[in-house]
Amino acid sequence: MPLVKKSASQPSGGLPADDDHAGLLQKLSSAEPDARWNAARALGNDPKDVPALAAALAIEPMPRVREAIMTALIRIGDESSAAALLPYLRSPDAARRGAAIEALQSLPGATAPFMLALLRDNDSDVRILAIELVRGMPPAEATRLLCSVLEQERHPNVCASAVDALAELGTAEALPALQTCAQRFAETPFLPFAISVAIARISDANGG
């Protein structure tokens, strides 16, 4: 039979040696990408590591290592981890923005305390990305946050994102805010139509 049985074991080559904690932190800034990758993957258990991981993330040129650092932050998963990821919502690099959104979506609880500030950010692009984060929250909390957007937001594209999210997960509590928003943006061609679709979907989902 041409199939041969060999031991599964192969030279590991990828696992960090049993570095002590200080050694791992030091390797985050190694010149060797594999050393940085292995260090990032070995960290991620201790909230005290967040500042070092955040500093490494800020200067890391390799996408693979950045992803491992973000995974370590997700594993720690506290508010400081979310805070370390938030700056990348403003990155001019779409890959970094996308990676940060995916990572933050994994941390709805840790991200929640930042949501109001994000939804009121000066940058409308950040507010739109914040709405993407709201999608991962429990429907009642998401509805509450999205309604606050509809009540205060002046940028039609941000409102449109909130309406789109509400069409997917909104509850009946959102209907008054949607109706008011439609009146506020009556002159904007697409928004009243999008709102009517969202109202119909929410009403259907609530047996109305």
Next chain:
Amino acid sequence: MANSGQGGHASHVTPEDVRRLCEFLYRRTGMLFSDDKRYYIDRRLNERMAASGSSSFQSYFALLRSDFDREIEHLVNAFTVNETYFFREEHQLRCMTSDLLRAVTRDRPPDEPIRIWSVPCSTGEEPYSIGIWLMENFPEVDNYQIEIVGSDIDTRALASAAEGIYGARALMKLPRELVARYFEGVTADAYRIDPGLRDSIHFTKVNLVDPREMARHRNFDIVFCRNVLIYFDDASRRIAAENLFDCLRPGGFICLGHSETMSRISSLFRVCRYPDAIVYQRPEIERDQD
């Protein structure tokens, strides 16, 4: 004492107990069980409490945490799903011989083995299917040394895989001539895999989210990792993806289950669309920076 394991909530197991158990299981394996799986959880918890002679959740949990009598392994075994059959998702096997192996062997000298990994392999149907498919459909099978490894976190499943005895249900997708060629009847409803095929496959225990266990598995050309990541949460999926990245040679491929997509888990891999399947490739040459 918990009830007899026929479903329903265990009488002395509180929601907080279940939360602690699920947290423990998640930390150990990456498998995530939420409240809507309460029936599933209760049934297996009751089984383990009864089997370990624990009169309360507290005593069972103490025993579990001390790993008395390999209780962690028993609990993990109880929570894993081992439902599979031969030639499941045959289109991926076809993709392996029509496209993936062509790419893998392009610059591969014949004396350098081709390594294929089935993880999780459950009770062995998948690694044996890979072996049978190669023997039947890969014309160059005699020109290469091909190593197939099957791994799973469930040691009971691994023991069953190594034994290689299957019911008719597991063989339902196999053409009759292949059953005749690769199996012998043991009873009216039990078939034993060909001993030569059985002995050519190496079985190992592995936990996909444990970097140390995964580090013993390296240099694979093709990994079949199907229908397991769906049981993980986002963080565990990312850890598993990073571990799998390290297990592959540069240019190696991962085949996921039909309802799974690596693109939503990790950006480490390149999406490859072949006529028979979408698979994911560890880039041959890594981008060194943006």
